[in-house]
Amino acid sequence: MTPLPRLRVEGLSVRFHLPGATVRAVTDAHFEVRSGQCVALVGESGCGKSVMAHALLGLLPGNASVEGAAWLESGDAPPVDLVAAPEKVLARTIRGRRVGLVPQSPAAHLTPVRTARAQLTEALRELGNPDRADALAERAGLRPPDLDLYPHQLSGGMAQRVVNAIALAGDPWLIIADEPTSGLDRPLVDATMTELRRLADDGRAVLLITHDLRAAQQVADHVAVMYASRILSVEPAADFFTRPRHPYAAGLLDALPSRGFAAIPGQPPELSDLPEGCAFRPRCARATDDCERLPQPLGSGRVACHHPLENHAAR
C-alpha cells in the first residue's frame, strides 16, 4: 500500500552566514501538507517565510546552510528530501514536475519580450508535457487568444493565470504560492484564492505563504504562524480565526481593520540577534519568567507558548 502523499517538513533550519553575523532565517520548523490540503504560512515581513519557500524549491543562495529535512512523499516515485537532494535531481525531476511555484508579482516573473504563449509552450516542452498550450490556458481560465499577448498587455489577473498555467505545466503535486496576492486588488485576490482552493480540491497540496490573513482565511485548512524564524503554532483554520491560542496569532488578528485595528506593540527582533527563549516575549502581555526558556510545542494543537490563550472547544 502506498502511503498517503504528503510533504513532511522535519526540523528544518536555514542559516545565512554573513561577514560578522549569522542570520537565523528558519529554525526547527515542523509541519505537514497532505493531498487536498491548503496550509497557509503567515507572518510579518522578514520573519523567514519566503526563505522557507526557497528552501523547499532548492533555490537558496550559496551562503545558506540547511539542517533537517523536507520529505516529499508523492506519487510512485521514492520519497525525496527536498533540502538534501542534489541540484541535478531537483532540476530534472522535482522543480516544475513535482513541486510548482506560483510566484510573487506574476507580471515581473514573466519575460517581458516574449508572449505568454511562447513562455507556456517552452514550459510544456521542457517538462515533456504533450498537452497544447491552449488546453492548459483554458483550464487556468484564459481564452486562447490571450496567450498571444505580451506580459505588459496582460491585466494583473490574466498575468496571474498565465503563471498559474506555467506552474501547472508539469502537473506538480505540491504547489508553493509565495505571496501570490501582494499588490492585487480584492477581486483578483479572491480569484487567485479560488484557483488555489481548486488545485487543492483536485488532490494537490498547496502551501500558501502570505502576510494577508484574509486571503489565508479564504482557502486555508490549516494556518501555521511564523515569527522570528520559528513556527509558533499550527492550528486548523477555523480555530485560528475564531479562537487563536498563541498570543502572537491573537495580536495579528486583532490588528485587522475588521477587528481591533490595534498594532502589536514593539517590533520583531533581528534574525541575526534573536533572544534566548520565546522571541515574542518582549512584545507579549502574557510573558513571565517562564518565557526565558524556549517553549515546546504543546500536544496536538501545536502551540509553542508557555501561556497559551484558552481554547474552550478543545477542552
Place this chain on the structure above:
Amino acid sequence: MLRAEDVVVSYGRRRVLGGVGIEVPPGRVTGLAGPSGCGKSTLARVLAMLLKPAAGRLTVDGVGVRRWRHRVPRELRGQVALIFQQPRLAVDPRFTVLDVIAEPLRATGQPVERARELAEEMGLTPELLSRRPHEVSDGQLQRACVARSLALRPRYVICDEMTTMLDASTQAHLVARLEAYRLESGAGVLAVTHDEELLDRWTGPSGGSTHHLSAAAPAIRGTAATET
C-alpha cells in the same frame, strides 16, 4: 482644501483619467477606492504635483499649481506629501535610513536633528538608522518613508496603497501614526486603497467620505469620481 478638477491623463494612446475631480479637505481622511488599473495611483501623483496632467486644474488651499515635478515652487512642494506602495522603489538605495528621513529637511535647509525624533515617533530604533534600505525589512523601510513624508509637516498626506505589502500589525501602526499627525496638525489625508474594510476603519473617525474611481476605459470621457 486640496482640489483637482477635470484632470485628464493619458499614457501614450491610453487615457487613464478622463476628466476626474476630487477634493481633499483638511482635518479629514478622504478615501479613494477602485479596482486595479483604474488610475488611482495616477491621480495620487497628480495631487502630489509629481505628474503634469494633459488638462485640468490643481489647487492647494486656493493656490493654483502651474509648475510640476521639480519645478514646483518650494512653498507649495512641502504642502503635499506622498507615501508610495513599495518603499523599496521610493528610496535611494545608497542612503542610510536616517538619510532617507532627513532628505526633505536637508533639501529645505532645516536642522536634520529632527529626523531622529521622526524616526523615534515611528518606532524605529537607533541601531536601524545607520543601515541601508536592503538591510531592513519592508515594514521598517515603510516606517522610514512615513517619517520622511511628515518631515516638512505637510498640509496634505497622500497614502497610495501604503500598507498593501505589509502585515496587519504594521498596517495598524502606520495608520495610527498618521491619525495622530492628522489630529495634532489638522492635515488632510487621502487614503488610496482597494481595501474597503481598511477604508471604513480609516475614514470613519474623521467623518471623511470615500470617492470611487471606476475602471478606466480608453473611450470614457468626463467620468468624475462619484461620492458615496
